[in-house]
Amino acid sequence: MNKLEFFRRLAEILNVEEVTEGNVLKDFDEWDSLSVLSVLAMADAKYGVVIHADEIRSVVKAADLAELVEAKQK
Amino acid sequence: MKCIFRNKRISAILSVVPGQESCFDDERLNYNLTEEKARRMKKMMGLDRHRVVPPGVCSSDLCLFGLQQLLNEGALKKDEIGALVFVSQTPDYYLPPTSNVIQGKLGLGHDVICLDLNQGCAGFVIGLMQAFMLLDIMDAGKVVLLNGDTASKLVDKRNRITYPLIGDAGSVTVIERCVEENPVHLCLKMDGSRYRALIVPGGAFRMPSSSETLKLAEVEEGVVQSLEQIHMDGAAIFNFTLEDVPLQIEEVLSFSGNSRESIDYFLFHQPNQFILKQMADKMKIPQEKLPNNVVGIFGNSSSVSIPVNITHNCGKQLRNGTLRVCLSGFGVGLAWSSMVMKLGPLTACRTVEYAAA
Numbered sequence: 001m002n003k004l005e006f007f008r009r010l011a012e013i014l015n016v017e018e019v020t021e022g023n024v025l026k027d028f029d030e031w032d033s034l035s036v037l038s039v040l041a042m043a044d045a046k047y048g049v050v051i052h053a054d055e056i057r058s059v060v061k062a063a064d065l066a067e068l069v070e071a072k073q074k
Numbered sequence: 075m076k077c078i079f080r081n082k083r084i085s086a087i088l089s090v091v092p093g094q095e096s097c098f099d100d101e102r103l104n105y106n107l108t109e110e111k112a113r114r115m116k117k118m119m120g121l122d123r124h125r126v127v128p129p130g131v132c133s134s135d136l137c138l139f140g141l142q143q144l145l146n147e148g149a150l151k152k153d154e155i156g157a158l159v160f161v162s163q164t165p166d167y168y169l170p171p172t173s174n175v176i177q178g179k180l181g182l183g184h185d186v187i188c189l190d191l192n193q194g195c196a197g198f199v200i201g202l203m204q205a206f207m208l209l210d211i212m213d214a215g216k217v218v219l220l221n222g223d224t225a226s227k228l229v230d231k232r233n234r235i236t237y238p239l240i241g242d243a244g245s246v247t248v249i250e251r252c253v254e255e256n257p258v259h260l261c262l263k264m265d266g267s268r269y270r271a272l273i274v275p276g277g278a279f280r281m282p283s284s285s286e287t288l289k290l291a292e293v294e295e296g297v298v299q300s301l302e303q304i305h306m307d308g309a310a311i312f313n314f315t316l317e318d319v320p321l322q323i324e325e326v327l328s329f330s331g332n333s334r335e336s337i338d339y340f341l342f343h344q345p346n347q348f349i350l351k352q353m354a355d356k357m358k359i360p361q362e363k364l365p366n367n368v369v370g371i372f373g374n375s376s377s378v379s380i381p382v383n384i385t386h387n388c389g390k391q392l393r394n395g396t397l398r399v400c401l402s403g404f405g406v407g408l409a410w411s412s413m414v415m416k417l418g419p420l421t422a423c424r425t426v427e428y429a430a431a
Binding site: 038 | 111114115118307308309310312313316317348352355356
């Protein structure tokens with residue numbers, strides 16, 4: 001998985017210029033239930049993986065989210 | 075379960091919506107939403123307006139109104155009715171069955187069988203299954219399938235998760251035998267282990283009504299609810315619609331010997347625009363073949379959303395001709411049911427507004 005591309009997609013969903021791996025997701029204004037749904041949809045459509053609601057709730061940093069998607073792809 | 079029904083057809087569908095329209099823009103303040111968040115939500119879910127019944131109007135009133143219209147215009151005669159199937163999660167009473175009440179109000183004969191089914195989002199297709207099964211065993215007559223839901227009575231106006239999406243509606247579908255084989259392919263699945271994903275936890279007998287179950291509380295900002303109202307795990311439902319439903323669509327297409335291309339329309343339950351767009355993309359179905367506009371015009375009316383989708387989007391085409399359609403309802407239960415059939419020409423296929431008698 002191209003992580004830079006993943007972070008770019010995440011930035012698009014969160015409506016910010018840039019997301020880096022150290023960013024804490026909860027710190028973004030738009031990290032809410034709508035964005036969570038968009039992330040679930042993006043993971044499914046672009047990476048072919050299904051992330052469950054409880055899995056995403058335990059994610060803290062952007063890097064953790066990328067790792068979760070990557071791990072599921074294997 | 076998979077099965078095929080033969081020599082049966084739908085001859086008329088009438089959807090009934092309340093006359094009263096409520097707009098998301100006006101409701102925004104009830105949810106404590108900032109303008110920006112409201113704008114995002116509106117765009118993503120495809121919200122605009124929805125129909126809500128005034129106090130005192132029940133699901134059965136909407137259905138009865140529609141049935142009376144069909145009788146008045148001669149699309150159906152009273153003595154042709156062999157059975158009434160009423161599908162709803164908002165019946166008039168715990169007992170008796172609402173279908174019996176409707177039979178009585180219409181003055182139908184004692185040979186008219188009445189059945190209530192407690193089904194939601196999958197309830198139109200499950201209701202059709204019940205109707206087809208009845209036609210197999212009845213000596214004569216048509217089956218009238220009534221779908222009615224008034225979810226507005228099960229949500230609080232200050233709940234931004236549920237209230238903006240719901241809509242109240244009723245529908246009347248006439249199902250009868252026919253000479254042509256007209257095969258109808260059905261795939262149906264249920265998963266009761268996920269029953270909590272969409273639930274009204276209190277007010278029945280597992281958790282009887284009490285001051286505790288009636289208490290309204292703001293569980294998070296803009297989410298006011300009581301235990302006697304709908305609780306939805308949105309993310310779990312979303313996972314379900316992207317994981318389980320597309321597989322079933324594949325299944326019913328191959329079971330019926332169809333491809334995406336040979337289906338004219340995919341007329342699905344209407345939870346919200348976001349889910350439907352994702353589903354279409356995932357299944358590689360062109361967006362124009364899978365309408366997603368119902369939630370922003372009428373709201374999500376549970377088991378009535380497919381008939382509203384049909385009459386609103388395909389009314390004219392189905393009055394004049396035939397379409398090969400794939401119907402799919404999915405949600406509460408969990409239950410998901412998909413059907414491929416030839417539909418039309420129908421003697422009636424339109425949406426009407428409810429007017430109190």
